[in-house]
Amino acid sequence: MDEIDITLTVNGTAHILSVSPRTTLADALRQGLGLTGTHVGCEHGVCGACTVIVDGAAMRSCLMLAAQAERHAITTVEGLGRPEALGPLQAAFRKHHALQCGFCTPGFLTTLHALLTEEPDADAERIREVVSGNLCRCTGYVAIIEAALEARAAYGHQEAEAC
Amino acid sequence: MLTGITFPTDAATPVTGTPVERLEDARLLTGTGCFVDDLTRPDLLHAVVLRSSMAHGRIVAIDASAALELDGVVAVFTAADVASDGAVPLIPIRLAPFPESQAFRQPVIAVDTVRYVGEPVALVVATSRAIAEDALELIELDIDALEAVASTDAALAAEGDGVLFPGTGSNLVLRYTAQMGDADTAFANAPYVRTERFSTQRHSAVPMETRGLLAEWDAEHGHLFLSGAAKVPYFNRRALAEALGLGMDEIDLLEQDVGGGFGVRGEYYPEDFLVCFAARRLGRPVKWIEDRREHFMATNHSREIACELSIACARDGTILALAGRLDADMGAYIRTNGGVVPAKAGQFLPGPYRIRDIHVDVSIVVTNKTPVGTYRGPGRFEANFFRERLIDMAAADLGLDPNVMRAHNLITAADMPWDAGKLVPYEAETSFDTGDYPVTLTRCLEEIGWEKNKHLQGTVIDGLYHGIGVACFVESGGAGPRENARITLETDGTLTVAVGSSSVGQGIETAHAQIAADALGLPLGKVRVLHGSTTLLHEGFGTYHSRAVIMGGSAILDAATNLKEHLVAAAAKRLGLPNTRLVVENGGVGSGDRFISLAELATDGPFSANGTFANTTRTYSYGAHACHVAVNPQTGAVKILDFVAVEDVGRAINPLIVHGQAIGAIVQGLGGVFLDHLVYDSEGQLLNASLADYLLPTATDFPNVRAVTLELHPSPTNPLGAKGAGEGGIVAVAGATANAVAAALAPLGVTITDLPLTPPRLWQLISDARAAAEPEH
Numbered sequence: 029m030d031e032i033d034i035t036l037t038v039n040g041t042a043h044i045l046s047v048s049p050r051t052t053l054a055d056a057l058r059q060g061l062g063l064t065g066t067h068v069g070c071e072h073g074v075c076g077a078c079t080v081i082v083d084g085a086a087m088r089s090c091l092m093l094a095a096q097a098e099r100h101a102i103t104t105v106e107g108l109g110r111p112e113a114l115g116p117l118q119a120a121f122r123k124h125h126a127l128q129c130g131f132c133t134p135g136f137l138t139t140l141h142a143l144l145t146e147e148p149d150a151d152a153e154r155i156r157e158v159v160s161g162n163l164c165r166c167t168g169y170v171a172i173i174e175a176a177l178e179a180r181a182a183y184g185h186q187e188a189e190a191c
Numbered sequence: 192m193l194t195g196i197t198f199p200t201d202a203a204t205p206v207t208g209t210p211v212e213r214l215e216d217a218r219l220l221t222g223t224g225c226f227v228d229d230l231t232r233p234d235l236l237h238a239v240v241l242r243s244s245m246a247h248g249r250i251v252a253i254d255a256s257a258a259l260e261l262d263g264v265v266a267v268f269t270a271a272d273v274a275s276d277g278a279v280p281l282i283p284i285r286l287a288p289f290p291e292s293q294a295f296r297q298p299v300i301a302v303d304t305v306r307y308v309g310e311p312v313a314l315v316v317a318t319s320r321a322i323a324e325d326a327l328e329l330i331e332l333d334i335d336a337l338e339a340v341a342s343t344d345a346a347l348a349a350e351g352d353g354v355l356f357p358g359t360g361s362n363l364v365l366r367y368t369a370q371m372g373d374a375d376t377a378f379a380n381a382p383y384v385r386t387e388r389f390s391t392q393r394h395s396a397v398p399m400e401t402r403g404l405l406a407e408w409d410a411e412h413g414h415l416f417l418s419g420a421a422k423v424p425y426f427n428r429r430a431l432a433e434a435l436g437l438g439m440d441e442i443d444l445l446e447q448d449v450g451g452g453f454g455v456r457g458e459y460y461p462e463d464f465l466v467c468f469a470a471r472r473l474g475r476p477v478k479w480i481e482d483r484r485e486h487f488m489a490t491n492h493s494r495e496i497a498c499e500l501s502i503a504c505a506r507d508g509t510i511l512a513l514a515g516r517l518d519a520d521m522g523a524y525i526r527t528n529g530g531v532v533p534a535k536a537g538q539f540l541p542g543p544y545r546i547r548d549i550h551v552d553v554s555i556v557v558t559n560k561t562p563v564g565t566y567r568g569p570g571r572f573e574a575n576f577f578r579e580r581l582i583d584m585a586a587a588d589l590g591l592d593p594n595v596m597r598a599h600n601l602i603t604a605a606d607m608p609w610d611a612g613k614l615v616p617y618e619a620e621t622s623f624d625t626g627d628y629p630v631t632l633t634r635c636l637e638e639i640g641w642e643k644n645k646h647l648q649g650t651v652i653d654g655l656y657h658g659i660g661v662a663c664f665v666e667s668g669g670a671g672p673r674e675n676a677r678i679t680l681e682t683d684g685t686l687t688v689a690v691g692s693s694s695v696g697q698g699i700e701t702a703h704a705q706i707a708a709d710a711l712g713l714p715l716g717k718v719r720v721l722h723g724s725t726t727l728l729h730e731g732f733g734t735y736h737s738r739a740v741i742m743g744g745s746a747i748l749d750a751a752t753n754l755k756e757h758l759v760a761a762a763a764k765r766l767g768l769p770n771t772r773l774v775v776e777n778g779g780v781g782s783g784d785r786f787i788s789l790a791e792l793a794t795d796g797p798f799s800a801n802g803t804f805a806n807t808t809r810t811y812s813y814g815a816h817a818c819h820v821a822v823n824p825q826t827g828a829v830k831i832l833d834f835v836a837v838e839d840v841g842r843a844i845n846p847l848i849v850h851g852q853a854i855g856a857i858v859q860g861l862g863g864v865f866l867d868h869l870v871y872d873s874e875g876q877l878l879n880a881s882l883a884d885y886l887l888p889t890a891t892d893f894p895n896v897r898a899v900t901l902e903l904h905p906s907p908t909n910p911l912g913a914k915g916a917g918e919g920g921i922v923a924v925a926g927a928t929a930n931a932v933a934a935a936l937a938p939l940g941v942t943i944t945d946l947p948l949t950p951p952r953l954w955q956l957i958s959d960a961r962a963a964a965e966p967e968h
C-alpha cells in the first residue's frame with residue numbers, strides 16, 4: 029500500500045511522518061513517533077487504554093486513523109507531565125496509589141484531564157460515569173476516583189463553602 | 192577521609208511498614224515505562240499465529256503458498272518445520288505434576304490434531320503485523336471435524352473420536368481421593384447432614400496488557416534473548432533451552448514492565464517457543480503481540496469446577512465432617528500449572544474451620560476448550576464459594592445465626608499451629624502457621640454492622656430485597672523452595688538489588704527497595720531494584736503463590752547480612768579497628784565515635800553479596816469478607832451497598848500497596864461473581880472472545896468496597912513475618928456475595944448454588960421460585 033505523508037501536532041510539536049493509509053492514530057503515535065505511553069489493550073474501542081486528547085476531547089486512538097488526526101491538536105500522556113515534574117493528576121495518582129501495573133493509566137489520565145479541564149467541579153459520580161469507559165484490572169477504581177477528586181483543585185475546582 | 196560520627200548524611204528513618212509512594216510510578220504515570228510492545232529493533236519482523244477455528248479435528252492440509260507470495264511475508268512455519276529439528280516439543284508441567292497428566296501435555300504447535308478453538312496451527316512472519324495478518328487470511332487450512340466435547344459430562348461419556356488423546360482411552364486424566372480422619376464414620380453418626388451441588392463458571396484474569404514477546408538470536412555468539420518475560424523467567428528459560436536444544440547459558444529471558452499478571456501471564460505458552468524458533472531460523476528479531484481476541488482463546492482460562500459437597504453437623508452447629516466431589520474442566524491440555532487448580536480447591540475445601548474428618552474426591556477432565564491455568568486465588572475462590580454457601584444453608588436448617596456457627600468452628604490461636612493434613616497428593620503435610628481466626632470475623636461483622644443490620648435479611652426496601660452475607664477464608668502463600676538476591680553497594684553510594692522475583696505490576700520494586708533500604712540504613716531514594724531477568728542471577732523462582740515479598744524479600748535480607756560483613760571488613764581496614772567492634776547502622780559503619788558513612792566507604796567498592804532464602808513451609812493469611820446487597824426482583828440486578836474484606840497479613844511491608852491489592856482483588860472477585868464468563872456452545876466454540884462481549888467490572892459497577900488490613904500474627908516461617916497479601920482479597924468474594932444474594936432472596940424460595948449471578952440468571956431463579964410457589968390449579 030502506498031504511504032501518505034501527514035502532519036501530526038502532538039503535545040505542541042508538529043511532526044511530519046509517512047504512514048500507510050490504514051495506520052491508526054495509536055500506531056502512528058507509538059511506532060511513528062515513539063510515543064509509547066499510549067497503550068493498546070483491545071484495538072476495538074472498548075478498554076480505553078489508548079485514549080488521547082484531540083482538540084480537548086478524549087478520543088480512542090485505536091479507532092481513529094492517523095490521517096484523520098491531521099490539523100488537530102493531540103495531547104498524549106507524555107504531554108501531561110514528566111517523571112521529575114508530574115502534572116497534578118499524575119501526582120494525585122501516585123499519592124493515592126491509583127495505579128498498579130500502569131498499563132491502563134495513560135488512558136485514565138488523558139480521559140480525566142479532558143474531563144477536569146471542561147468540568148473542574150465534576151463530582152465523584154460524574155467522574156465514575158466518565159471513566160466507566162476505561163478498564164482497569166488492578167485497582168478496582170476506588171483510588172482512581174479519589175485521585176481525580178483531589179486533582180480537581182489544580183483545574184480550578186472551588187471547595188464548596190462550609191456553612 | 193574519616194568522618195567522626197554524629198550525623199551521617201545517609202542515615203534514614205525506617206520505611207518498612209510505612210505507606211511510601213511507589214518507585215515505579217513516576218515512569219508509569221508519564222508514559223516512560225517500557226512494556227514489551229514498546230520495544231523495537233532494526234530489521235524487526237512481526238509474527239501472527241494461525242489458530243484453529245475448530246474445537247476438535249484432524250488437520251488434513253495446510254496450504255500457505257498464496258500467503259508466501261504476498262509482498263513482505265518472510266515465512267510460514269507449521270508443525271512440519273518445527274519437526275525438522277526433531278520431535279515437536281511439549282509444554283512441560285511446572286506445578287502439580289500428577290504423573291497421569293504427562294500424556295495430556297500440549298505440543299507447541301498442533302501436530303495432526305487440533306483440540307480447542309485457538310490452538311496454534313501455523314506462525315506467519317512478515318515485515319509488518321498488518322501484512323502478517325493479511326497473509327493469515329490467505330492460508331488454506333483444511334480440518335476434518337472430530338466429535339467435540341465441551342463439558343465434563345460430555346467428555347466422560349465420550350468414546351471413539353470424542354476421546355481427545357486416543358492413546359489414553361479416556362478424557363479422565365485422573366481421579367484421586369484426599370482425606371483426613373474418618374469422614375465415613377462421622378457422616379454415619381452425624382445428627383445432621385446436608386448435601387448440595389455447586390458450580391463456578393469458566394473465567395479468567397484478563398490483564399489489561401495482552402501477552403507479548405520479542406525474540407532475538409545472536410548468531411555470532413549463539414545466544415537467544417527473549418523479552419516479555421514475567422512470573423517465572425528462570426523456569427521458562429529451562430523449558431526453552433530444552434525445547435530449542437540450547438544450553439542454559441545460551442538463552443536469557445528479559446523482563447520489562449508488565450501490565451498485570453494475576454496468574455495467567457508469564458507461564459510458558461506455545462508462542463514462547465514459536466517466536467524463539469522463528470527468530471533463530473530467520474536470524475532476525477521477531478515480535479509477537481497477542482491481540483485481544485486471541486488472548487481470550489489462547490491465554491489460560493480458569494475456575495470451571497463443579498462440586499458436590501456434604502456437611503455433617505451436631506445440632507449446636509459444630510461441623511463434624513466434610514465430604515466433597517470436585518469435577519474440574521481443564522480444557523484440552525494440561526499445561527504448565529498441571530492439576531494445581533483442582534488440587535488447591537480440594538485442599539481448601541475445609542478452609543479455616545476446625546474440621547478433622549474430611550474426604551475429597553477430585554476428578555481432572557479434559558474437554559475441547561482452552562486449557563486451564565491459575566488465576567488469582569486458584570481453587571480457593573471456588574472452594575470458598577462451595578463451602579461458605581453450604582454453611583449458610585446448614586445454619587438455616589439448624590436454626591442458627593450463620594456467623595455464630597462460623598465463629599464456633601473457626602480455628603483459634605490456641606489451636607495453632609493447626610495440622611491441616613495432607614490433602615494434596617503431591618505435597619507434604621502442612622500446617623497453618625499462626626493466627627486467631629475468630630478475630631477477623633468479629634472485626635468483619637463490626638464493619639458490616641451485622642448485629643444492627645441482620646434484621647434486614649430478606650426484607651424489601653423500596654422494592655429491593657436486602658441481604659448480608661459473610662464468608663471466612665484461609666489462604667496460603669510463600670511457595671518454596673528458595674529465592675536468591677544480590678545487593679551491591681555501588682561506588683556512588685547507591686544500592687543495586689537484584690532479585691529472582693518478578694514484577695507483574697504489583698509494586699515489588701518498592702516493597703523490595705524498602706526492605707533493602709532498612710537493612711542497610713539507607714534512604715529509599717538510594718536503592719534500585721532489578722528483577723525478573725535471567726541475566727541478573729544464576730537462579731530465580733519468580734512470582735506466584737504470593738511469594739515475592741516472603742521469599743524474595745527474605746533473600747534480600749540475607750544478602751544484606753552478607754553484604755554487611757564485607758562492609759565491616761572494608762571499614763575495619765579504613766578505621767584501623769577490629770571487625771568485631773564494628774556495626775553497620777545509620778547509613779555507615781562504626782564503633783563509638785569512629786564512623787565511616789557508606790557513601791564514603793563505597794568509593795573503595797563496589798561491594799557485593801549474594802543471599803538466599805530457602806523455605807518449604809507455607810504462610811497462611813486469613814480473614815473474613817462481608818457483603819450487603821440489594822436485589823431488584825424485576826430485573827435480577829444486584830447492587831453492592833457495602834463490601835468489606837478483613838485480612839491478617841502478618842506484616843505489611845507497604846500498607847498502601849497491600850490495601851491496593853485487597854481492593855483490586857475484591858473488585859476482580861465481584862466480576863467473577865456477576866460478570867466474567869467464558870461462554871462455550873456445545874460444539875466447543877467460544878462465543879464471547881472480545882471485551883465488548885466478555886464483561887469486566889467498570890468504575891460504576893462496584894463503588895462501595897473497603898478493605899481492612901491487620902498485622903496481628905506474623906508468620907514464623909520467614910524473617911519478615913510476612914504472609915501473602917495479594918490473593919486474600921479475592922478468595923472469599925463469591926462466598927460472601929452469594930450468601931448475601933441468597934439471604935436477600937430466601938423469602939422467595941430462591942437457592943443460590945451456581946455462578947455467575949447474572950441478572951438474567953437471577954431473574955430466572957426468581958421467576959421459577961415464584962412459579963413453584965403458586966398453588967397448582
Ligand code: FES
Pocket residue numbers: 067068069070071072073074075076077078079088089090091
Ligand atoms: S485499545 Fe483503544 S479502546 Fe482498547
Ligand code: FES
Pocket residue numbers: 126127128129130131132133163164165166167399450451696
Ligand atoms: S493499573 Fe493495571 S490495569 Fe489499571
